[in-house]
Amino acid sequence: MSEPNLSHDVVIVGAGAAGLATAASLLKRIPDLDLLLVDPAKEHFYQPGWTLVGAGVFDQASTRRKTATLIPRGAKWLPAAVTGFEPEHNRLQIAGHGQVSYRQLILCPGLKLDWAAIDGLPSTLGQNGVTSNYRYDLAPYTWELTRALKQGRALFTQPGMPIKCAGAPQKALYLACDHWRRKNRLGAVKAEFLTANPSLFGVPAYVPALRRYIDRYGVDLCLRHRLVAVDGPSRQALFEVTDEEGRTLQQERRFDMLHVVPPQCAPDVLRQSPLADTAGWLDVDPHSLRHRRYANIHGLGDAIGTSNAKTVAAARKQAPVVAHNVAAALGEAQGPASYDGYGACPLTVERGRIVLAEFGYGGTLAPSFPQWLIKGTEPSRLAWWLKAKGLPWLYWHGMLKGHEWLARPTTADPA
Structure with missing residues (x-):
């Protein structure tokens, strides 16, 4: 009624x-x-x-x-x-x-996660090796594919900004690569990170640490590559590639595993x-x-x-x-x-280590902890504990309950 x-x-x-x-x-x-x-x-x-x-x-x-x-x-x-x-x-x-x-x-x-903006994607999600950690029902499939893949090509994509949690596409890449490294599969499994953006991460201070992990895992980093279509049964992904002069062309890539992050609006x-x-x-x-x-x-x-x-x-x-x-x-x-403008992105670069990116408007670094405790521009074990244990507890029992720990606003005197 x-x-x-x-x-x-x-x-x-x-x-x-x-x-x-x-x-x-x-x-x-x-x-x-x-x-x-x-x-x-x-x-x-x-x-x-x-x-x-x-x-x-x-x-x-x-x-x-x-x-x-x-x-x-x-x-x-x-x-x-x-x-x-x-x-x-x-x-x-x-x-x-x-x-x-x-x-x-x-x-x-x-x-809105605009899955339909990528031609052919909605019909193949959750099968044919196509997955995404941006959906509750698909995140377990990411782990299933990661464990099962012993050789072949794994593609990880990122659309243009803005998206929620800009580091999440990379986190999926690093954690999968770390698993393959531990299982001695890197080399037999070749990973590529294809981002529509012109840089690996929007705040330059965190890029050097992330690049070291790109190199460590032997990842092919492909900038200005935007996923536009997926043919799941054929295991083919189509990308629009833009060069530095703004010219575009299309490239096809075959995959055995494809982790997709959709455009967002x-x-x-x-x-x-x-x-x-x-x-x-x-x-x-x-x-x-x-x-x-x-x-x-x-x-x-x-x-x-x-x-x-x-x-x-x-x-x-x-x-x-x-x-x-x-x-x-x-x-x-x-x-x-x-x-x-504060935001944080715990960039999980391997199981047990995180680059804790914290920044405000204009990319200004905004660390919550002293550098001797957590140096945000370098991988940290304590930041991993924070991500895996501390932040979920803070979310359910602090933030959603109205506790403003480390978040109490500063106010100006009324004019």
């Missing part, structure tokens, strides 16, 4: 990492807040764990929980999809529930709304995370059109900023909070 003309103080669209963390942080600031979360997903996933599922380190089921068990106490949850935005009237349309009005709106719907309902920027992302100020045209709308997470890395670590820092600024808009907090 539809429920037209519902009204709430705050509506949060998206109950992923960003939405749940923001809801929990807001309710810690305003315990009696009338807050509604809107998200049709009945299950919630710890997506950073899928890389380790694909390497046989994590159990697949450990990354999944029921959404209902994660809704913060005091929040309401509507398991339905948003079908339209009417920011001039402070309301949105929800499938099966009519119009819902708000005083403040927070948008964190995530992004904002959800259709957002891209087609008045809230989007020219590229389709949510148009927010990069520091306040408030919408540039609608003062009672904020955004965070993967859907916003800011230049920070699209990672859970970014959402962990953004959520308290948005929670504070929305509370201030409701008259329950003082002074603006600001986000500095």
Whole structure:
């Protein structure tokens, strides 16, 4: 039954990492807040764990929980999809529930994995040696293929930016190569990393360590190579290759294993709304995370059109900023909070070692730990422990519960 003309103080669209963390942080600031979360997903996933599922380190089921068990106490949850935005009237349309009005709106719907943008890919995923750690159901297949491959060609692809967790395509490569190295298969198994981007990683300080692992594993690094089509039964992948002068040509490559990362974009309902920027992302100020045209709308997470890395670590820092600024808009907090573009990417270069990339806007290094403890530009065993043990615990028991450990926002005095 539809429920037209519902009204709430705050509506949060998206109950992923960003939405749940923001809801929990807001309710810690305003315990009696009338807050509604809107998200049709009945299950919630710890997506950073899928890389380790694909390497046989994590159990697949450990990354999944029921959404209902994660809704913060005091929040309401509507398991339905948003079908339209009417920011001039402070309301949105929800499938099966009519119009819902708000005083403040927070948008964190995530992004869209555009599998169909690669011709032939959807029909061959999960078979014919084609896999991706970007899907819960396929990450175990990555590990199955890695263990089974004793010789042949393994291709690992990365689309153009932006994508969520820009290091994840490389993590799949390094962990597979480390397994083959340990089994004395490197050489018989030849790996290639084909990225649509002009460099291995967007922050230059981390490239030297990553290049050493590219060399160590004997990986063929192919820049400006964009995957455009896959013929699974024939084990052929088609790439568009762009040279430094901008000329393009197409190349076919045969594979025995193909790990694909799809192109990514904002959800259709957002891209087609008045809230989007020219590229389709949510148009927010990069520091306040408030919408540039609608003062009672904020955004965070993967859907916003800011230049920070699209990672859970970014959402962990953004959520308290948005929670504070929305509370201030409701008259329950003082002074603006600001986000500095922080993002983190634990680049798993081998089983047991990680290059912990942490950076803010403009690629400025932003380490959370002193260099004597974890030197982020070099592989670290402690960073591996952090990725495998510490961060999952922090996610489930800290971030999603509204604990702002190492993420409390700095605020300016009100003008």
